[in-house]
Amino acid sequence: MQTTALALAHEKLGAMMVPFAGWKMPLHYGSQLEEHRTVRQSAGVFDVSHMVIVDLKGSDAKTFCQTLFANDVAKLKPGRALYTTMLTEAGGIIDDLIVYQLGANEYRIITNAGTRDKDLNWINTQLKTLDLSVQLFVQEDLALLAVQGPAVLESCHLWLPEAFTTQVKALKPFHCLQTNNMFVSTTGYTGETGFEIALPNANVQDLWDKIIASGVKPIGLGARDSLRLEAGLNLYGADMDEGVTPDESNLSWTVDLSDTSRVFIGREAIEANRVKPHSCLMGAVLEQKGTLKAGLTVFLNDRPIGTITSAAWSPLLSRAIAMVRVNEPAEQAIVQLRGKPASISLHPLPFYKNAKVVVTTHKEGENHV
Template sequence: MTSSARQTPLHAAHLAAGARMVDFAGWDMPVNYGSQIEEHHTVRRDAGMFDVSHMLSIDLTGADATRFLRGLLANDVAKLKETGKALYSCMLNEAGGVIDDLIVYRFGDTDYRIVVNAGTADKDLIWMQARLTGDNLDATLTPRRDLAMIAIQGPNALAKAALAIPELGSASAAPAHFVGIRAGELMIARTGYTGEDGLEIALPAARAADTWDALLGAGVKPCGLGARDTLRLEAGMNLYGQDMDDTVSPLDAGLAWTVDLRDDARDFVGRAALQANPASRRLLGLILEDKGILRAHIKVFAAGGEGETTSGSFSPTLERSIAFARVPLETQPGEEVEVEIRGKRLKARTVKLPFVRNGKALV
């Protein structure tokens, strides 16, 4: 750990549990508590929890809040009708590159919560504030560094969380999928980054350690960033900075479904660039057929030309090496391709993402 690395409110709990800590986006975070593969399987089969307090919640309030978000994001918050409903979107620059991918929850036309990635939080805030000020809009951004966040994921996550969190009451009281509710000091959202059912809970930092201990007591196992990465890879979920960044269009990153162009009157940052530059690549899954391990930045040779892996690892669920690959647009799922690992050409197969969802292999 570097001396400048930030610590979450759960830092002491991680050390007490024997976590191996690493620097992640400037934060001292647990990569595992012993066995990364066991932690992965715990989430697929039972219930695991992650400290995601390094991510930043930002509250947006004011008369022009909806107008601001409709011009800021590639996806359209106007489609959010239900209170607490969440929307996944990219925030783009003028060239159509991805500044960040985020989730926004609507609690009213003048009341939203935005959750952004740890490594981009500071630049996101600067970008948002500049847009707000430049357009002279009546809205206020409030970063909530006073909050911690815990993600509880897995087929038994709701039942076990209900035993530990009084505000939840019972598993049946959990919000619907991709919806957040406010419960006292907490925001409880039915979201996650693993491909399993579960909750992401934002709560006052002062309550974080006691809540973590209560979840431990309910049988929820602590899991680190290592398992979180293999889980999200199996689930076909992009990682900012690896699968896309501010030089990559969402149309080339498998995220065209998050771009809403239906309202011709809605202009958002990056719209003109996306319309002028249609997709030139596509994102597919890869399964390695030969022996080896897929990592990021491995060359892929397809019938239509060359591509490159963006994320790759061993899949504990499939017991195979898997990756995301940005490949020529004409490449289809099911094609045989080759990858270059240590100077050797190895066989691989393209598949439609995700690899795994709700504990079941889909490939």
């Protein structure tokens, strides 16, 4: 099992270490709920060095990315980023990822750890098939930290290089900046303001120590999951996979069809099925005490209409919440908990946006802002 360069630092901070996608990673440092609240209320730092960082360079890099990804990198300029999906010919989601433009013929992608081998095999296969002038560099020597929360901008001068801080604080969402050996982007997986920082493994301990010394708390993967769920952000392998399309996964906006001359992998299938997707993702709130879990069947008038794909406890709503894949929309539905029917309310995703909870529970009729 692989470990990040910060494995000992996590253990010294009392982290509960667990296996995740072939890595030994911190689940929490004591209380997952407190870590969740910390990110929503102030700031937290995640070690996400298990993610896969790949650079694509060459005279055909733009053409390759335009073919490989459903979103169009033609919209990018150096220093900007976009979220996209990578599709099969049938329109199924191989993975979701962020593409950053580093230079005129240079792009960086960051993909999921659990899909590493599949993604790299697919990218290399397409590269050979298309016979383009592109080199692929897997950045094994880079660590990745995510510093997230509303107080991040207040503390970043304490741990970023002084000459770099002003530039970083001025970055708009989905922008990026490289200086010396540090790559900073205004991206994340929590629904909060924040940065993701890639830098050499040899330097990450020093940055981690400075971040912790500034008062930013360490956060584990447990809170990362509940934070992303509140923010309505999909988890690959749970909420989406190769069996569903972006249109069936609240990701239609990641598919750019505006350039009719652009041919990308999966385009034909997406256009053919866009009129009537087979399913959609919705948010669910349990309207009583209890917990939800992935795999539970969702019923409407005693008919199965879908399945819970991922679930967590929401500290903001003080309720169990979930993502549900349904084959027809509804406002109320039923799941079976311990052999008894339990009511769930169904909502458009997300649960949380722009620092506010945006769902109203049917049972109490109150908005949890």
